[in-house]
Amino acid sequence: MDAPRTRWWERPDSSAPAAFISHASADASQATEIVRVLEAAGLRCWIAPRDIPAGSPWAGSIVDGIRSSRLLVVVFSARSCASPEVYREVELASRERKPMLTVRIDRTAALTGPLAFFLSSIQWVEATARPLRPQLEQLPSTIAPLLNVAVTPVAGTSATREERGDEPDRDLDLDLLTKW
Secondary structure, three states: OOOOOOHHHHOOOOOOEEEEEOOOOOHHHHHHHHHHHHHHHOOOOOOOOOOOOOOHHHHHHHHHHHHHHOOOEEEHHHHHHOOHHHHHHHHHHOOOOOOEEEOOOOOOOOOOOHHHHHHHHOOOOEOOOOOHHHHOOOOHHHHHHHHHOOOOOOOOOOHHHHOOOOOOOOOHHHHHHHHO
């Protein structure tokens, strides 16, 4: 399916990032996996600290990153819900009228506090099972219509562990392991 046609004056700056990835620093590995999936599909991402130039003021770089990006992706967990920085990023994106998409990576996460104001009316992408990557395969095709762009199909990771030659799945639930 082709992306909807846009008029020349509606075309976004092709050098601008498609998505700003807002996440708590404790969720950096999951946020990085989201970036890998999106960038493999041709959707350039802005993520701290990767995209903050050495010697640049952190806060100013975050503001510039949000303003230059077309969409805010919130990596939603109990940690991000408690993060004042994630709240500030969501608030700024809202003021800039950026579309937002929430990727819920933590079953225990509930919208509370200030984030509830901004995100409660937005349907989120559920990605709470492990491994994370298979749940993210549809993320580029979810984002594409929000930005009115076409995406490159991502090579599937739906092969079984046996087909890939991996060790057998031990059915570990990371959420249960972290409750101790």
